Amino acid sequence: MGSSEEKVVAVIMVGGPTKGTRFRPLSLNIPKPLFPLAGQPMVHHPISACKRIPNLAQIYLVGFYEEREFALYVSSISNELKIPVRYLREDKPHGSAGGLYNFRDLIMEDSPSHIFLLNCDVCCSFPLPEMLEAHKKYGGMGTILVIKVSAESASQFGELIADPETEELLHYTEKPETFVSDLINCGVYVFTPEVFTAIQGVSSQRKDRANLRRVSSFEALQSATRSLPTDYVRLDQDILSPLAGKKQLYTYETRDFWEQIKTPGMSLKCSGLYLAQFRFTSPDLLASGDGTKNATFLGDVYVHPSAKVHPTAKIGPNVSISANARIGPGVRLISCIILDGVEIMENAVVINAIVGWKSTIGRWSRVQASGDYNAKLGVTILGESVGVEDEVVVTNSIVLPNKTLNVSVQEEIIL
Template sequence: MALAVFPVVNRLRVALATWLHKFKVCGCSGSGFFGIGWFRMGSAEEKVVAVIMVGGPTKGTRFRPLSFNIPKPLFPLAGQPMVHHPISACKRIPNLAYIYLIGFYEEREFALYVSSISNELKVPVRYVKEDKPHGSAGGLYNFRDLIMEDSPSHIFLLNCDVCCSFPLPEMLEAHKSYGGMGTILVIKVSAESANQFGELVADPTTHELLHYTEKPETFVSDLINCGVYIFTPDIFTAIQGVSTQRKDRANLRRLSSFEALQSPATRSLPSNFVRLDQDILSPLAGKKQLFTYETREFWEQIKTPGMSLKCSALYLAQFRFTSPDLLASGDGVRSANIVGDVYVHPSAKIHPTAKIGPNVSISANARIGAGARLISCIILDDVEIKENAVVLHAIIGWKSSIGKWSRVQASEAVSVEDEVVVINSIVLPNKTLNVSVQEEIIL
């Protein structure tokens, strides 16, 4: 009987935290109920929770073949798993209580990484699996009891396939000054590329979100949504409102002939499937609930293997300021000649006559031969690059072998024999190339 009570208690926590945020009762904020520390005086004691959406195997097909044998969030960028970069950024958030990863992958695929990163950062990280798609906002709501377990005053929501500097502490301070329900990280892009993203209009003085539209057919604004958010617990009330309205409309359609006029997609959309952009951001724009924080640093989406090369280079450049100890160095005498930003895993073996960089990431147990030249590339685990081979703007997949004097320019268990040239090609696993190829897909 006690087990059945816990969800109800947690829903009460969500409701009370929302009420306290809205009315600031007695100057208290967000904690302390039933003797478990709900009322904590002062903003310094407020807890923050971060949620990172990592997707799942049914999505991200554009990232193949790299995602065939490893979850996309664990693919290395600048020598660290893709999801590691937003997690590390969350570590800088004041009063961070917990980090949750939400996705469709099996829990065993993240178990080792989650344990390792929790110990490394001294912050609890937990992966939770969705049983079915709930939408970007519905997925958050589905785990509301878990997210609100520590009674956080603020909730960060990040997308894993976003590459940026993640200015989360600054964003939190701006959000508190706005006093709204949510704040969206935004950036200006070219007018030609804006329609690939959610475009928005914000008040230049107050930063209030005035209008939001997802991938419009006609140009609206060069200000786009970066896929990084911070919310108060009020977000759960807003999501619940959408679900309730959808249920009411579904009941009305069942009682009328109006249902026959609806499209199949509209009729079949579940009430608990809530999209953050179309169902939350667009309706709340212009209602003094949502605000924006503009970043002037780098931002990209990681949708394709080619984009992972660019994002790896951006993170390597960021390491100069955040983690200089991760960058390799060498003068070409006792160690390889290192040029620019380069990451080398401690287990990798590189001949002193090799020249590496700029923008190169070399993973575990890689072997780089004498005279090899590597520029703007990602070398994955157990790769062998033989003497005098050249790799430019390429991703060399797990267990691949690049032959002597060969040239790979922009692949798992792929072998490139001696003196072969590969340019602008995609090579699927378990292939041996004994002839040169250019602008081909080798299946």
């Protein structure tokens, strides 16, 4: 089969209602994958990265959300990218590898030579064409995107050891208790269809074990793994770890940015990373102005075409302003996400914050935070339709939807 005909498909795991609890109060309104980073839904960034894969036939989104929650987005993005995007709803948890296997017939519809698997809550530059090239050179069943991180933070992720010469994956362990390596799994993979055989192998082994009437003492010790449903297969523990060192899996290291988007604070950081990337990939999406006819924009700023920004406002760096927002005279915005329909009145200041849909911030008010993206209250978050009255200061706080603040608050969660 000539390389011209080899088709590739991409599968993006978007999770579901059981997940995203750490993303409240923002996920109360909108599925986490559709929350805007740099003015585009979170899932849009991996999807548009897939567009650069040669011979891409289809993109599948797999998750637990109701199909109607994604219907509008899926149809508009399919039209925009001229590539079919389909949402596939999981009926029950199958594990990261089991979820892929569950839809194997659909995924294999186009007889792809390669399958990309991405996680929606990963923020990176997604070097997918480069990974595919490397993978073809290595051979084997799969290639994993990896990155070097600090030794202190490595234990929060899957740590791995790769051969420095061949890039072969030699050892893989998920969130180890003792330090293994500063190389971690980025949650972006390319596989050949053989991955389905490997997943099926794990299921079959489980079935066989379950059928053994007499449980040996060794099996009894392993009852934790035995109690997993036979069709629940985890990519990391059940596929990557056992296949390490068998010339099946290889690594591709990114030297670009990489983050995991687990909390609202991280979404603000990642919005900034994507805005900075726009400078190279889509400079047309960044606002510009020097305060004469337009507002003054500093650094990377995205403004939705329908938003109104007063010429005396000063915006940036790392600011994203969504549809129908109104930014008044003398307003100062730094490192923040302003969602649809927000109104910010004159001389108000917003720093290190996410301002929820249809919220209002009064004159001379301040909504601010320290900007420690990992801290629980390092970013101030206003839920939907929160009113901050004139001359009120909100610092390092989370305010749930439909509240009105007429006194200043600091380090509080207002329910």
